[in-house]
Amino acid sequence: MNSIVFLVVIPLIAAFLSLFLEKLNKLAMYIVTLFNLIFSITVLMSGNIPFNVAIGGWRAPFGINFVVTDITIYFLLLVNIAALISITVVNNIKEYQFYSFYFVLLAATNGMVLTGDMFNFYLFTELSTFAIAGLVAYKRDRLSTGAALKFLILSSTASLFSLASIGLIYKTLGTLNFADIALKLSKLNQASYNLILILFLSSMLVELKIFPFNLWVVKSYEGSITSVNMFTHGMLGTAGIYGAIRILLIVFPNMYSTNISKVLIILSVFTVLIGEVGALKEKNLVKILAFSSMAQMGVFMFGIALGSFESIKGALYIVVSNYLAKLVMFLVTKQYSNAVESKNYIDMKGLGRKYPILAISFTIAALSLMGMPFFAGFWGKFSIVVSALALGKLSTIGIAILLIASVVEGVYYLRISHTFFAEKDVNSVNISRVYSLIPFVLAAIILAIGIYPNFIEQILWNVIDEIKNAPDKYINIILSLK
């Protein structure tokens, strides 16, 4: 399966071509995204998983390699599906730079998921950062410029930290390959291990929107157009989650024996609290979604930081639920805010009576984020709660705060849903019914997972199994290839 590199190469070539395509850019966008999606589906169907591709013919610890395992392929699908859904809301954009940025972002997020090399991962992260910064600045007004600049400064500082940690890893272990690092990390001195982990983690947490690292989130969501928000959430966010799972759980599994996981628990609890409470008084729907996505990442991180396999499974449920729900919400927000030309949700009063499918999809997404039963988020919340209560005092206090924060979340989300369904005569608003289709399908998936978790349970256990048996399922696959 050497052709897996096409997932990165084709979008990059498209990025160059987009300088000349002008009006055909939109078509190219669809073609490339569909290519990526169909290609990743064929990889999933081919039955060759897991496999390892050495780029340039240099075997694993020496060259750069792409690895496809169970985790990889599902995240690859998530990223590419998000890309396809997000580009449906792209319209009326003439600047070729937008399309170039998009193609680079597509390549970078695919690459982040595929790569098996630390430095390569760093480069893909940088690439996605620049692409997102360019996309955030797309409107080039006061808000978006400030947001892009501040995001760029923060993320370059963070990337310098991760560069330092990569340097330290090479200095101590003499290798840059994930699998090789994972194999050798146990030989490392504990203090050095902590230093490397802290440096790398702090740069990862910027992308994961964990509290003291996440001051860019709200501004850049607010300042950018909806499609860019969906890119940030669906593509960059998902790839970042993949990075967290791959790097924290497989490369640095000894993290759980250090106190850093405890700090992570505390930070993620704070993130949830800040995200949920921050959204409480907010009127701008996009900012509410930004705060809420922060909170959801906090819940995810909480599950990861707990470290038991059940809590990790819960965190993965949260990922799926948040992924689907936020896509629905952004799509609905886009249509409604276009209709009333305002992002304040109070202005959208009564739209749900005229366009019920959009509003119902939004409500389903909100209920899933709240962790209500019969929606996908519930199973995640349930797993995390059960495993947190078994893991000692700190996690018990943490989960109590998390649950209280989810009460706040419920209040502000259902308030919005109520406003959609409130009695008000809405005229002179026109939304094509076609736009209801995708939110409706996504909401139906949320509902299906919530009612019948068997759909996804097996997939998640495959993923957990790979984390559990990382030496067999990941490290040996890479290092055995001559």
Add this chain to the structure above:
Amino acid sequence: MIELLLVPLITTLVLAFFIRYKRITWTLFLAANGFVLYKLYSIYGIWNLSYKVDTAYKILGAELTLGVSNNPIGWYFAFFSALITLLISLFSIGFNKNSRSNVSVIWMLIIFSNLGIFFAQDWVTFFMMWELMGWTSFFAITNGKDKALDGAKYYLALSLFGAALMLIAISVLAQYTGTFQIFASAYGLLQIINSSTKLGIGILLLFLTTFLIKSAIFPFYMWPQKVYSEGPEDYITFMSSVMIKYGIYPMAIFIVPVVGSADLPMILNTGNVLQYTIGYLGAISAILGTILAIFQTDMKKLFAYSSVANMGYILLGFSSMTIVGFEGSLFHVVNHMILKAAIFLTLAAVVFRTGESEMHKLGGLVYRMPLTFMTFLLGIIAAAGIPPLNGFGSKWMIIQALMSKRMVVFAIAMIFASTGAFMYLFRALASIFLGQLPDRYKDVKEVPPTMAIPMFIMMVIMLLTGVVPGVVMKPLTSALKAVGYNVEVASWTTLEGSLKNSVIDLKIVFYMFVAGVIISALMYFFGNKSEKVPQNDNYTAGEYPEEWGVDADRFNYSYAFYQPFKEMFEPLLESVSIDGFFASIGRNFEFLSSTIQGLFKRGEGAVLLFSIGVLLLILGGLII
């Protein structure tokens, strides 16, 4: 028998499809409720309801199975709920003819969740249905009206909070007992209490808080008045009569058996700590609900507090932990369901015709809506606990149980609350239906037949259950027997107390009452006739208060009906205002929210916070 649950669910989808056609939706709604009632009737005595769903979802190392199963006590609750719901839904057909919103879809979903709660076999199913009930109620209460939002938000926050506590309780319980089954975990909990009392009491208190929230017991007694005053009237009828009991049901099947048989520290040789906690909460609710009800000017708020007081009685019955008290409480559940439904239906009828729920703006409606008045009259007689109507028997049983366990304080509280009930009930009667008819309501007519019929049936049921309590007590006792309680199936007309020789035959009481009615009717027909004067003559002495810039309504005799009492109780009420406490929590959250928004608005200190984060990670690695 899974169609019992499936039919409401499918009906919900069908209703959602036809939401714009009122006639179809409400007829379907009625039909579905009829079906549920019929199904429940058909499984009486057989109790064969069992269905399991195996999921691949793994928790605590085992695959989760969700199930509904036969539960006679659940059946008892479900059957009478369904009966009342059917009557309300008949009422709703006429009531909703002209309303803009259609609450039936979400209401059907609530009915589904309710059936799920009553027949849940394991805590996970129970929790799922419980949460479903929380958010669906939110949408049903607001029903598209902004002014209902505040109350609904309050209710939603409380029920989400309660559900969070329950989730913790379920998880801890499952961790220690290894099972999610409700009855198995009750035995497990007893063992936990034996080995570690603190943990056991903690789990019980978490569960208890959840259930207290749904039943509006003392610290959470504020939501009914907020919710009932603004929600759609027919749904509120359902909520106040049926839904408020959903906290009682899990208490009856889980808390009471566990607390009753647990070896907890005793107080005064008559009961254990939790028993007294429940009792005091019930007593406070009963007294506080009564006092607060006395001072309301809005009739829906008045009866909201009356519901709080009645929930208090039920808890008092539980706190006795005797079989008579238990039976009395469960009997009172149904009695209160019936009488509260009757009262709220009449209120809904009044609002339907006049559009007004402030009592001092109403009056004299007896001349225009006699049937409504009759229903209301019987309802308040029942609520006051006067024989031969149905409120009497259950209260009598509860007081008997309390006295037999020498819980005198609770008995006194109960008697105080029952007496106080006369005050507010009479006030409502006098203000709404008696007195003079304001000019603006001259053209008010009696409600149409579809609404009148359920009210009439309510009257019949009230009288029937009052005179022949066996119609409720027989199913109740046989359900308790099926569960394993050592009880005998009750007879049709007599009730047995727990004190010596305390058997009461309600037939005799009924005959005495009929005699009383005949005597007073004779006095009415042969006595002096009353004279009618314009309303304003009575209390403004011919002046026009509008000229002084004052609203005439303020001079209505029913505006400050119990001013002296109010002044007497004001300091007490101020000191126990839970509302202020919750409001301050809300304010603090909003203040915090503004602060956080300010932090994120500028984003200048991003790198500074980043380094602080790094510092935290370092410190955590070194210190913790």
Add this chain to the structure above:
Amino acid sequence: MKDEKSLFINIVALLILSFMAFYIYKVSIDTGSGIKITDSITPKMRVADKYLNKNVLNENSTYKFSQTAEDTSANIVTSVVVDYRLFDTTLEVIVLFVTILGFGFVIPKDKRRVKMPSVILYRWAPILMILMLMIGGYMFINGHLSPGGGFPAGAIISTAVLIGVLAGRKTVNHKTLKVVEAVAGISIFAIGIASFFIKGVFFQNFITGDRIGDLFSGGLIPVFYGLIAFKVAAELSNIYFEFYEEC
């Protein structure tokens, strides 16, 4: 008030930094078991060891000077950059591409007045440009033998363009630069795809059998370096044009 705030921030920053420094110091003097960051690592453990010995493909082969070995260059850094880790380098080119694109996208397009260059600069510019082009060309052609390579070469070539711009001589226009940039970028991947079809592996060096140390050795390395040089030159020149073209 403002000064107080900045003083506070200064103090906080100093505290944070001193704590971090203390932590790094503490880590560096740590005496626990295992590899420490202060240890000098043994060559055998590094991946670089195999690069130096040129025996990544065949573990036991040892390299002799001026003989056929792994098809990489004499300059090991170049080997790493353009062969062993070629994919990183292409991504790096893309990073530059994205940032320059972003640069052109967000920079405000104001009208600026430009002074006419002096006569000396105007006359001498072509000579300087030719010299710089020659040096740049030498750098990327010899990138696999001596220090240097595509990036410095591109920078030097772009300086030639800069001098042209400063001297007011229109050397290349905007469109040409765009084309050069895109063609160079696409060709890098085109070679990668070609190697996929020839050898079945991406970015594999399919011109083999050279003697290390020769001018024409290292297979595709000089080709890649040339493409990178043109691409970097075009991108950097783009920056200068962004500033000057609007005037």
Add this chain to the structure above:
Amino acid sequence: MTKVFILSSLSLVFVGLYGVLTRKNIVKILIALNIIETGINMLLVAFGYIEGGLTPILQSDLSIANLDKMVDPVPQALVLTSIVIGLGTTAFALALAMRYKNTHNSISIRATDEEGVNV
């Protein structure tokens, strides 16, 4: 020598971090970022440095005999990449800063982003 390299590069990093944390002027912040980056690059090179090491270029038989003494080529390759990234960041951020100046009428990072408010 290695120690001197590492200490000086670390001090560069800290100086740069101090600048990023305390400066308000965006251009100064970018300069500080560049200083950190230089420090990190130096650090990486210093990690691969060997006392009295040779350049990793295969020039003659002598160099082949002393392969063990060659400095590590990998950090140098990484640094080459990271320099380009730094260049890109700086260019992009400077262009953004110019746009920022246009829209905010200020070059301070504390300028508010609300429309219609000038600082």
